[in-house]
Amino acid sequence: MRKIFTLITACLAFFPLQKLSAQGCVAIRGFGGCGVASGTGLALAPGQWQVATNYRYFKSFRHFKGDEEQFDRLVKQTQVINYSNTMELSASCGLNTRWQLNIGVPLSYTDRSSYYEHGGQTATFAGARKTSTSAGLGDARLGASRWLWNPVSHTKRNLSVGAALKLPTGNWNVQDSFYNILVTDPQSGVSARKTLYRPVDQSIQLGDGGLGLIIDMQGFWEVNEGLYIYGNAFYLFNPRGVNGTLTNRSPTVGGKVYTNEYMCSVPDQYAARLGVLSQSLLQGLSFSWGARLEGIPVKDIIGESLGFRRPGYIVSAEPGVTYMKGKTTYNLNVPIAMYRMRSQSVTDKQVQDASGIARNGDAAFADYLISFGVTYRLSAPKVKGILFH
Numbered sequence: 001m002r003k004i005f006t007l008i009t010a011c012l013a014f015f016p017l018q019k020l021s022a023q024g025c026v027a028i029r030g031f032g033g034c035g036v037a038s039g040t041g042l043a044l045a046p047g048q049w050q051v052a053t054n055y056r057y058f059k060s061f062r063h064f065k066g067d068e069e070q071f072d073r074l075v076k077q078t079q080v081i082n083y084s085n086t087m088e089l090s091a092s093c094g095l096n097t098r099w100q101l102n103i104g105v106p107l108s109y110t111d112r113s114s115y116y117e118h119g120g121q122t123a124t125f126a127g128a129r130k131t132s133t134s135a136g137l138g139d140a141r142l143g144a145s146r147w148l149w150n151p152v153s154h155t156k157r158n159l160s161v162g163a164a165l166k167l168p169t170g171n172w173n174v175q176d177s178f179y180n181i182l183v184t185d186p187q188s189g190v191s192a193r194k195t196l197y198r199p200v201d202q203s204i205q206l207g208d209g210g211l212g213l214i215i216d217m218q219g220f221w222e223v224n225e226g227l228y229i230y231g232n233a234f235y236l237f238n239p240r241g242v243n244g245t246l247t248n249r250s251p252t253v254g255g256k257v258y259t260n261e262y263m264c265s266v267p268d269q270y271a272a273r274l275g276v277l278s279q280s281l282l283q284g285l286s287f288s289w290g291a292r293l294e295g296i297p298v299k300d301i302i303g304e305s306l307g308f309r310r311p312g313y314i315v316s317a318e319p320g321v322t323y324m325k326g327k328t329t330y331n332l333n334v335p336i337a338m339y340r341m342r343s344q345s346v347t348d349k350q351v352q353d354a355s356g357i358a359r360n361g362d363a364a365f366a367d368y369l370i371s372f373g374v375t376y377r378l379s380a381p382k383v384k385g386i387l388f389h
Helices: 002-014 071-075 346-355
Strands: 049-065 081-094 099-114 130-137 141-147 157-166 175-184 191-199 212-224 227-237 242-246 263-265 269-279 285-296 312-325 328-333 336-342 363-377
Touching (some): 049 071, 049 336, 081 363, 141 212, 191 242, 312 363
Antiparallel strands (some): 049 081, 049 363, 141 157, 157 212, 175 191, 212 227, 227 269, 242 263, 285 312, 312 328, 336 363
């Protein structure tokens, strides 16, 4: 019995419900996925369902250019602050002991507080901190995964591979009110500050507007009784170039206008985790500790890399705890940021080459992320001539 509980809690800690999580202005979004647990091993029985929910929260406010933090933003209180809340709803259904179907849908609510988006601070205008908001359904995930070796007999080590479609179900053109925007009348030439209704920042858009392909793998290895090494990784291919959502950006250098940033990009995403998990003396309770990498590349692997994006990545230390009682498993992970990088975008490099002046846009990152999940495994149906292997 202790062995079974070890496998269950280990697998749920290895493969949390979210594939990755946004942690600031680098618009890394979460996707509903599958946690893999165990009834009498690692696999879901044919026709057996597992349902789950996962809540995530973070507050991003530390601005970085490259890997250098812009401390002056905190001193002057001009930092952008994102308060993000996401609830993932997911379900998995076993086809046989190796194959399972997975579906996940995120729901999110995010407030973004800033000065610069609401008139900014100038010599004649003190500025005012205002908030824009996005709320609703995000981009869903639908796919399948397979254990490479029979999980009934391979309980000490195994590897799962999967593929899924990332569906553009989230609104990628959420709009809200922006205040104190200086508008010049084209006929009279008179300027006045007005309230405009326009798209919110890319980092809090509910979706990216692209149909993507997710490839992932995840595995574990029991190196000692109750002690596991785990790892998982995935990459989201987003072939679409831009999604039509305007950004109100158009940098001008030396009289030349760089229009690459006037519309939002549909970027690739990636994430990877590696760590160890140990089963405690209390049945059903385990602890994990690992490293976590997640980010947005400067250029996509497939398709165009046009439009505005904040490329970058974050490396975190990730402690976690998992507890299982009956058919229910509870999982808490708190990735803590150790290294943050806001990479040069395509436009950053274009402007730098044209002007000869170093340019690197900034992005706000969080110090930590809170992720809490609950998974429930339904009873397996009676077998009626379905092959298990």
